Amino acid sequence: MIEKLSTFLVRRRVPLLIAVAVVAMLFPQVITSKYILRIAILCLMYCMLAVSLNLMTGILGQMSFGHAAFWGIGAYTAAILAKTYGWTNPGVLIAGAVVSGLFGLVLSLPVMHLKGYYFTIVTMVFCQIIRIVEINWMSLTNGPLGIMSIPKIFIFSHKIKSQADFFYLALILLVLTTLIVVKLTNSRTGYAILAIRDDDLAAGAMGINVFKYKSMTIVLASMLAGCAGAFYAIYTGYIDPNCFTNAVSNNMLVMVILGGLGNVFGSFVGATVLTILPEALRGFSEYRQLVFGALLVILMLVRSEGLFGSVNFKYIRQRLTLEKEMKATGGGSNG
Numbered sequence: 001m002i003e004k005l006s007t008f009l010v011r012r013r014v015p016l017l018i019a020v021a022v023v024a025m026l027f028p029q030v031i032t033s034k035y036i037l038r039i040a041i042l043c044l045m046y047c048m049l050a051v052s053l054n055l056m057t058g059i060l061g062q063m064s065f066g067h068a069a070f071w072g073i074g075a076y077t078a079a080i081l082a083k084t085y086g087w088t089n090p091g092v093l094i095a096g097a098v099v100s101g102l103f104g105l106v107l108s109l110p111v112m113h114l115k116g117y118y119f120t121i122v123t124m125v126f127c128q129i130i131r132i133v134e135i136n137w138m139s140l141t142n143g144p145l146g147i148m149s150i151p152k153i154f155i156f157s158h159k160i161k162s163q164a165d166f167f168y169l170a171l172i173l174l175v176l177t178t179l180i181v182v183k184l185t186n187s188r189t190g191y192a193i194l195a196i197r198d199d200d201l202a203a204g205a206m207g208i209n210v211f212k213y214k215s216m217t218i219v220l221a222s223m224l225a226g227c228a229g230a231f232y233a234i235y236t237g238y239i240d241p242n243c244f245t246n247a248v249s250n251n252m253l254v255m256v257i258l259g260g261l262g263n264v265f266g267s268f269v270g271a272t273v274l275t276i277l278p279e280a281l282r283g284f285s286e287y288r289q290l291v292f293g294a295l296l297v298i299l300m301l302v303r304s305e306g307l308f309g310s311v312n313f314k315y316i317r318q319r320l321t322l323e324k325e326m327k328a329t330g331g332g333s334n335g
Contacts, residue, residue, distance in 0.1 A: 002303070002307060002308065002310075002311060003311070006308065006311045006313065006316055007316055007320070009265075009313075010313055010316045010317050010320060011320060013317075024171055027040065027167065028163065028164035028167045028168065029164070034163055037163040037164070037167060038163065039275065039276065039279055040167060041163065041166050041167050041170050041235065042275055043271065043272050043275045043276065044167070044170035044171055044173075044174050045170055045174075045228055045231060045232060045235075046252075046255065046271040046272075046274075046275050047174055047267060047268050047271040047272065048170075048173055048174045048177045048224065048227075048228045048231075049067065049071060049225055049228050049252050049255075049271070050252060050255045050256050050259065050267035050268070050270055050271040051174075051177050051178060051181055051224070051264055051267045051268075052067070052177065052181075052221045052222075052224035052225045052228070053067045053221065053225070053252050053253065053255075053256050053267075054181075054256045054259075054261065054262065054263070054264065054266075054267045055181050055184075055217060055220065055221045055224070056217060056218055056221035057253065057256055057261060058256060058260075058261035058262035058263065059181075059185055059190070059193055059194065059197065059217070059262050060193055060196065060197055060214065060217045060218070060221075061196070061197030061198075062119050062214070062218070063119065063120045063123075063253075064119075064120065064123040064249070064253070065120050065123050065124045065127065065246060065249050065250060065253060066122075066123030066124055066125075066126045066127030066130075066246070066249050067123075067127075067221075067225055067249050067252050067253070068127055068244045068245060068246070068248040068249040068252065069103075069123075069126055069127040069129075069130040069131070069244065069249070070100040070103065070104060070221075070222040070225035070226050070229070071100075071225045071226070071228060071229040071232070071244055071248075072130060072131070072134065072229060072239075072241075072243065072244030073096075073099055073100045073103050073130065073226055073229065074096030074097060074099065074100045074225065074226025074227060074228065074229025074230045074232075074233075075096065075229035075230060075232050075233040075239045075243070075244070076134065076141055076147070076229075076233070076239065077092070077095050077096045077099040077100070077226070077229075077230060078092040078093065078095065078096045078150075078229070078230035078231075078233045078234055079147040079150045079233040079239055080140065080141075080147070081095055082150050082151045082153070082233075082234065083147060083149070083150055083151060086151075087153075088151050088152070088153050088154050089153060089154060089155075090153060090155055092153060092230055092234065093153075093173075093227050093230045093231060093234075094227075095230070096226045096227055096229055096230025096233075097223040097224070097226045097227040097230065098223065098226075099226060100222045100223055100225060100226020100227075100229065101219045101220070101222050101223035101226065103130075103222060104218050104219045104221065104222025104223065105215065105218075105219050105222075107122075107123075107126055107218065107222075108214065108215045108218040108219065109215070112211055112214055112215065123249075124246055124249075127244075127245070127246050127249055128246060130244070131241050131244060131245060131246075134241040134244070135241045141241070143241075144240065144241060145240065146238060146239055146240025146241070147233075147238065147239055147240075148237070148238045149237060149238070150233055150234060150236075150237045150238065150239070152234060152237075153234055155169075160234070166235050169231065170231060170235075173227060173228070173231060177224050177227075177228075178264060180220070180224070181224075181264055182264060184220070185264075186314070189213065189216075192208045192213050193213050193217055195208060196208065196210055196213055196214065200214075229244075251274065254270075254274060254296065255267065255270040255271045255274050256270060256306075257270070257300075257306055258270035258273065258274060258296065258299065258306055258307065259271070259273075259306055259307055259308060259309075260305060260306030260307055260308035260309030260310070260311065261305070261306060261309050262309065263306070263308040263309060263311060263313075265308055265311075265313065266306055266307055266308035266309060266311075269307055269308065270306070270307070277295075
């Protein structure tokens with residue numbers, strides 16, 4: 001079923017991409033419900049977070065339970081710059097990404113030689129440390145009260161304030177995030193990262209700088225999460241430490257695992273499903289978590305690698321191209 005769907009998606013990728021682009025551009029103009037638009041905006045943001053986490057966990061192979069820390073660092077950076085220092089330009093998004101990237105670099109240096117559960121535990125502790133700082137540094141973060149009334153930003157003198165504005169901004173950020181990750185994974189650097197994921201000792205023996213590529217990947221994933229955090233702070237206008245807990249990191253990881261580790265398209269599917277499903281089950285508030293958990297358990301039992309974890313779209317594209325060339329050659333010889 002998934003394999004047939006994947007083949008169909010690759011075979012019809014151009015018209016499907018055009019259709020998705022048209023729907024995305026018209027969506028805020030056609031849908032007037034603020035509730036639906038808010039869910040759509042959150043879907044785009046969580047897709048961005050899932051793609052960034054998949055870069056670290058699925059593509060690099062470093063399981064992280066602390067991705068919400070980078071999300072929170074980006075959010076607090078944007079909130080402080082916007083409210084305290086009057087930054088009302090897209091620079092807050094860049095600043096959120098840069099500061100989160102610096103923290104990613106700080107985290108990557110001492111844990112570079114850790115693998116498996118050891119790296120996972122460090123990321124969990126890191127997320128908790130960041131949350132403790134956010135709670136107790138009253139002069140900077142306002143502690144448990146959080147930061148309220150975060151100013152909106154201006155782009156080319158246009159104030160980003162409506163749901164449609166934020167939808168388009170989130171869409172642009174997601175497209176940029178996806179392009180960065182896809183271009184990286186399909187480059188020589190991406191092949192080096194995949195080699196490190198499969199066997200870092202063998203990769204090092206082949207001359208690949210393991211330290212360099214691991215650090216670069218963690219920093220880039222942190223920056224993308226920080227940019228999403230900056231967007232979240234500007235969009236909601238209020239943040240507090242409870243937004244960026246280990247539980248939130250776990251939810252992000254479930255999105256990635258559900259969609260499939262190492263698959264960017266799977267990150268979209270996992271983030272979208274796990275953003276919409278809880279809202280769809282809101283009418284069953286008493287049993288929502290039970291149904292939600294049961295569906296995930298069933299899926300993991302049926303397809304443990306996630307929905308698209310075992311799907312290689314590049315291989316499918318190459319196979320379809322080869323089949324087309326073989327048919328064309330056969331047709332030419334018959335003529």
